[in-house]
Amino acid sequence: MHGINQRVIKASTSVVVIAALSAGTLSGCSEQEAVQTQARLQPVTTLALTKSDSFEQHQTYTGVIRSANTTGIGFELGGKLDSLLVDSGDSVAQGQILAKLDTSLLLAEQKQLKATLKQTQSDLDLAINNLDRVVKLSKQNYASEQQLDESEQRVQSLKASKQSLEANLDSTSLRIEKSTLVAPFSGIISKRQQNLGEVVNAGTPVFTLIGQHNQLAYIGVPVDVAQTLRTNQQVDVTVGKHDMVGLIAGISGEVDTVTRTVQLRIALDPKETIINGEIAYLDYQQTMATQGYWVPISALTDGVRGLWNVFVVKQGEQGQTVTERRDVEIIYTDDTKAFIKGAIDANELLVVEGLHKLVAGQQVSPTPAEAL
Structure with a gap:
């Protein structure tokens, strides 16, 4: 009888040990599954949306450098060229003899x-x-x-x-x-257009003379931009690798029939080393009164019917973090960010990185990004 009781006690002890081991095993499995589930979530970087009532629109308009004194000069009467005293690239002074007729x-x-x-x-x-x-x-x-x-x-x-x-x-x-051709102003001979011994007609250009001073940038801008500018206003102009400040010397009173722009005449510092015919760029910044949100370019993805989409992070019905696709409109972009509006609200968490692996409703693991 005593032996039977000992066997019963041993059996009970074994059951307790097995139960404890089973509970420990199940607890370890649950934690491991949780870790594996967390590891399977798509990592994304998010940014809280901040609403703006306006944005700074930066535009660049293109034009060309021309001297205020640029002209083709020739004789007032016809005749045979007897001598040419200068050539392309020569600097000449006002009144200097350039050529003679027979x-x-x-x-x-x-x-x-x-x-x-x-x-x-x-x-x-x-x-x-x-x-x-x-x-x-x-x-x-x-x-x-x-x-x-x-x-x-x-x-x-x-x-x-x-x-x-x-x-x-x-x-x-x-x-x-x-019959003696003289320089009407000081400058540089940019081109010789006739040869010695040729018979030229009255008014036919023999040289193209470019003045060394009064360099101007002629740049066309849209009508609405021209209406915000005024004469003697300072503007930022870039020529080649040189950034300089110009002064608006004149604004055309008509729209170009080809480019549909209004031409600005911008005076530049005569000390600047620029060449006639160089490309000039006008940097213009304008405040636009439009509500929207600044977002990184990386936060945008193609949508349907020409629209753009973004992903926002929301809490799912069961407490998990999921993504939602929203339609947006791009108002303005620069090199790194875009100003948008659409089906988004302030303070929503916008996905800014990791979009290429996302679909709507996907569970994600968000990480906050640095503010713009």
């Missing part, structure tokens, strides 16, 4: 006119002396009225011939003078 015919014409004028002057002197004698004889009734009239007419005719010859001589001298 003036052989003009010099011969000038010589002939001078000889004719000298002969006419001699005939005029003789006619005046003759008129004086006729006047004296007429007073003594030794000359008729007809003789007096003819003498006076002869003097007047020679005077008119002399004036005509003098005018022709002045014209020839002026054409000889105009």
